[in-house]
Amino acid sequence: MFNPELFFKALGDKTRLRLLNLMGEQEICVCYLVEILEQGQPKISRHLAYLRRAGVVEARRDGKWMHYRIVMPPDTGAAQILRQTLAWLQEERSMQADRSRLSKACCSPAKYVALQGAPLPVSVMLESR
Amino acid sequence: MFNPELFFKALGDKTRLRLLNLMGEQEICVCYLVEILEQGQPKISRHLAYLRRAGVVEARRDGKWMHYRIVMPPDTGAAQILRQTLAWLQEERSMQADRSRLSKACCSPAKYVALQGAPLPVSVMLESR
DNA sequence: AAAACACATTCGTCAAGGCGTATAAGTAAG
């Protein structure tokens, strides 16, 4: 029932890989994705839509904000490959840098004025308990 | 040193996935790929070139014939994903059918006249000992 | 109701990629 071609097409783009890396296993607000990737909001939104059509992510509305999360495909093989891919990405320098900037963005609002008032990523909320 | 984007782009095409499935862990002559996939020789050749550029396969000349084989990427993560992908493909109906037609093609030359005299795939040579 | 905000979508443009047809390149056989 799952389409390998569509699945790999979704992974065949730098920006989409960066988005998936930032989502990790947690849901995250779009505003953070835009700020961290420094890539223009419509561009990010289009790539998120692509990932949604491919069945790789799902969205949840929270007032003005949209939260995206990775959804594991029902197909066991695909899920395994997706998990493996996420682990692989974490080994990459640039992907680590993205994740590092994400943590900092949540703790230094002065540097990321646009994010003041935005809902914190779950990972950061857990850290600050 | 390995490029995830290029890697997944290479896997994001039905024909290329079928080619990789037919190669499996063994090298195979192009003429078989053309016959089994029934897809026109230039098309197959272009997709093989794409896979070569992406570093997923390598070619070996044997007189008039060219043999292609999957080459595991030096990057451990990529290699793991590639192996899992190949295993995943083998679970698909259509991919099993391709592999089944490959065995038959080597044993019934009458049906595949174009293949008479072509070098047998290694897997078939092993079976017929 | 109006304004502000977060995000999605549309539009026009451009590059990448897929395909069939024709042709080139490399090798073996006559």
Place this chain on the structure above:
DNA sequence: CTTACTTATACGCCTTGACGAATGTGTTTT
């Protein structure tokens, strides 16, 4: 050397997809 054979590449055409800019949609605030 010419021919036949296997594979690769060039060409023209078309589709997909990526992008910035502008605009639309849904929600909260005033």
